[in-house]
Amino acid sequence: MKNIHILIVDDTELNRSITGTMLEDWTKLNETVILHVEEAVNGIEAIERYKNNLEIEKSFQIILMDYFMPYKNGFETAKEIREIHWAHAKKPVTILGYSEEYFVKMACPTAEDTVGLSYFDDFLHKLPTEMALFMKIENCISTQKRN
Numbered sequence: 001m002k003n004i005h006i007l008i009v010d011d012t013e014l015n016r017s018i019t020g021t022m023l024e025d026w027t028k029l030n031e032t033v034i035l036h037v038e039e040a041v042n043g044i045e046a047i048e049r050y051k052n053n054l055e056i057e058k059s060f061q062i063i064l065m066d067y068f069m070p071y072k073n074g075f076e077t078a079k080e081i082r083e084i085h086w087a088h089a090k091k092p093v094t095i096l097g098y099s100e101e102y103f104v105k106m107a108c109p110t111a112e113d114t115v116g117l118s119y120f121d122d123f124l125h126k127l128p129t130e131m132a133l134f135m136k137i138e139n140c141i142s143t144q145k146r147n
Helices: 013-029 043-055 074-088 101-107 112-119 130-146
Strands: 002-009 033-040 062-066 094-099 122-125
Touching: 002 013, 002 043, 002 130, 013 033, 013 130, 033 043, 043 062, 043 074, 062 074, 062 130, 074 094, 074 112, 094 130, 122 130
Parallel strands: 002 033, 002 062, 062 094, 094 122
Antiparallel strands: none
C-alpha cells in the first residue's frame, strides 16, 4: 500500500468537506493507495501545516489549493510552499490550483499576471466531479512515481 498525504486548502468549509468526502470515497475504491487528508482554511495555515509536516518527515505529496482566500491567496501561498519545498523537501509535491476558471482568467488577464500560475502543476475546477478529481489524483501519483 502506498500512503499519499494530501492537503486541501480552501476558506470555504463546505468545499473542504465535499472534497474530503470524495477523497475518502476514492480511498475506499482503491486497493493500492491510502490517502491521508488534512485541511487548511487559508494560505497562512497551509504554509504552517506544510512546514510542520516536513519536520516530521510526513510531507504532503498533493496540495489542492484554492486561488482566492483571505490573508494569503493561493498564488502567494503556492510560491512560498515551492520555495520551502525546493530548500528542504525530499519528496515531490504537486500543487493543483482549485477554483472556478472564470475567476482565474479575471485574476490573470495578461502574460505578466500568469507568473503566479507557474507555481501550480495543474488546474482543477471547483467543485470537481468525483471522476475529474480521481483522475487528477491518479495522474499526480503516477507522475510522482516517475520522478
